[in-house]
Amino acid sequence: MKQSIKKAAVIGSGVMGSGIAAHLANVGIPTLLLDIVPNKLTDDEEKKGLTLSDKVVRNRIVQSSLQKLLKQKPAPLTTKSNLQLIEAGNLEDDIEKLKDCDWIIEVIVENLEVKKSLFEKVDQHRKPGSIVSSNTSGISVEAMSEGRSEDFQKNFLGTHFFNPPRYLKLLEVIPTKNTDPAVVSFIKEFGENVLGKGIVLAKDTPNFIANRIGTYGLLVTVKEMLEGGYSVGEVDSVTGPLIGRPKSATFRTLDVVGLDTFIHVAKNVYDKVEGAEKEVFNIPSFMQTMQQNGWLGSKSGQGFYLKQ
């Protein structure tokens, strides 16, 4: 049977999930975008007399991600009408809708146990033959699919988009030993010809290729900065504008990625290496303090820089 993607689902509407949903909408694919249900009312919701069971509250996380997307300049949606191709909802109320989707992409927090528990639910609600993939930055793809049905495992792989998904061309595709080769070929072809990506097949090793190199390089830079007594601004100048990379300086990139996500991703390697290399992946205490303070970058309004 020739595979096609008539409808997709993206689970997790944060920095990456909302961007991936926008990219799918831009190529004309109707996309269900789901997130979790909030467990607390905001002050504003309380003032309006809303409760946790009101739909507007239950869908608040994904809706606020979409609002943030629309405010970005340049907007990740090529036209405003593409927004209509994105159906927002929450996992509890809308999980049945996964059975209409040909490709379900998981884009939630970088944590093996949380991802595994989501895949258990997805396995129960997806249609047989649908492709399921994870946008993990570097958790073992095979470990995420442990315990799942044979059909799930055949159709499961890693599809690692880069931030921001609309602009960065790289898509790492990570099959496991159980992934059907026809699914890998399909995703490679679809990724290249429909999504406009440059596909790199990666092995299922911690942080795959780009993040294995990227997290190492960034953490070495931070350690050199601390030892040399340099400032964030100095490092960003010499790793950014001064060498012709206006938007990709070290700490500006961290603000775009999100410090919590970066720390989770570095931990993927920390847990697997020894000796001097482990030392590099040991997150400096000032970064841990920033995470505890909620200074996560653009998504929280403040990171190494204040959001402009």
Ligand code: NAD
């Ligand atoms: P994020 O923190 O911006 O968003 C995560 C979203 O997942 C949040 O909206 C949260 O409410 C939701 N979520 C958490 N637990 C959930 C659950 N059980 N069910 C449904 N939704 C849940 O994170 P992000 O930066 O978008 O990263 C998501 C994934 O993509 C991670 O695996 C990360 O490693 C990977 N990734 C991130 C980047 C990046 O630059 N930020 C780049 C490539 C890959």
